[in-house]
Amino acid sequence: MDDLLKTLRISSSGMKAQGTRLRVISENIANASSLPKGPGELPYRRKIVTFRNQLDRATGIDTVRVDRVTRDRSDFGRRYDPSHPAADANGYVLTPNVNSLIEMMDMREAQRSYEANLNVLKTSKGMLQETIGLLR
Amino acid sequence: MDFNKFTLFGAIKGRMDWLARRQELLSQNIANADTPGYKPHDLKPFSFKDMVQRQQLPPLNMEVTNNQHLGGERKAVSPFREVVDTKPYETAPDGNAVVLEEQMAKVNETAIQHRLTTELYRKNLGLIRIAIGKGR
DSSP, X not given: OHHXXXXXXXXXXXXXXXXXXXXXXXXXXXTTTOOOSSTTOOOOOOEEEEEEEEEETTTXXXXXXXXXXXXXXXXXXXXXXXXXXXXXXXXXXXXXXXXXXXXXXXXXXXXXXXHHHHHHHHHHHHHHHHHHHTTO | OOGGGSHHHHHHHHHHHXXXXXXXXXXXXXXXXXXXXXXXXXXXXXXXXXXXXXXXXXXXXXXXXXXXXXXXXXXXXXXXXXXXOSSOSOOOTTSOOOOHHHHHHXXXXXXXXXXXXXXXXXXXXXXXXXXXXXXX
């Protein structure tokens, strides 16, 4: 019974981590066309989430949490648009290093992991209910 | 009347402990499905030998005399052996070896076995009720 209650906590930590990941993905997608304001400035830089496995010493269980949100160091894109206020001398504007295809794939993966955690939560709840049902 | 002295009740209790512990480990695996370098864990299968000659070990926890101490839980005292999957089916480039489908299948298997065990418990209780003449 105690183990099953711990299960609920582990699954919810997984769901929380995937939720944070989804939030960062939505930030990236929303800023996919955040261009710089003036020449020489940089556009939006993509954010990446990494997960970390954390041992809860009090109960001895492995939960998961978001380690840190880092910035993607890859190169920015360039677009020819001489009329833009942020265009350089050659007429190019730097565009964010967000690839919406990659973000969508990441989003599907986060969704899949979230669903898996949710299903485990449901299954554990069912098992707990069966155990409690023995009292009937 | 100690129900655990009835062999079937004792066996069922052991089995349910094992199932709850396994569910906990599987939920850990699923929560860490995106943690770099994480290897999935599982329990050693519950054998008939465990069922017949399983002795309850006393929990030897650390004494907490200050609220800044960590109580902790001695893993070795847990009656079930934990194994790490050394030959995973598939390992992601970041070293994570959790296959979500495989883990979900295991979770379902655990839930079904739990169901079976609780039903067995109920049946056995019904038999005792009949024996003491209380009807079904």
